[in-house]
Amino acid sequence: MKNYKLIQARKTKGYTQEKLAKKLEYRKSTISNWENGYSTPKMEDAFKLAEILEKDIKDLFLNQKEQDSHTNTA
Template sequence: MRNESLTQARKRKGFTQEGLAELMGYSKASVSNWENGYSNPSLSDAFKVSEILKEDINTLFSGLKVQFQCTEEEISDKEVG
């Protein structure tokens, strides 16, 4: 399923796919795949995208399955106190 929320948020912030990918340390193809629904980001990458674009993670990735592959340290960093 295509991720229009991610595409629109990226464009609103003035990023190209290549520019966003560069900030994240990925290739343009990774961002393109996330936007076109060919793959989904890991949980830590989804948080990073939301921070870069200053958008709520639920808004960007609602209805999509993100890959829950993160370390215990990453989980504890995101825990709500």
Template structure:
């Protein structure tokens, strides 16, 4: 599912995918994948994106699954 909220918020801040990715230490393809629904950010990255874009995390990632790291090094999806 495409994340149009993320795309809209990024464009409102006049940031390119490459610029946002650079702020997070990723390649442009990572942000593109998040926006196009091919992958989802970790919970930590979702909070960072929300902070950079000046939005509440729920406004950008509501209804999407994000990955959280557990103490036993497993990754689990949460809604």
């Protein structure tokens, strides 16, 4: 399941997947996998990500049902 909140937060901050990956010292494909729901970050990486994107970690990774409803209305 896509993580639309993570995608939106990244875009709002003006980061490409590649720029965000460099900040976290990961590959672009890792960010893509997180955004597309193929994998999730380790806890420490999730906190770093939330800090970089200036979002609460709960806003990025919880409330999956809310994100699911986004796909059902689109």
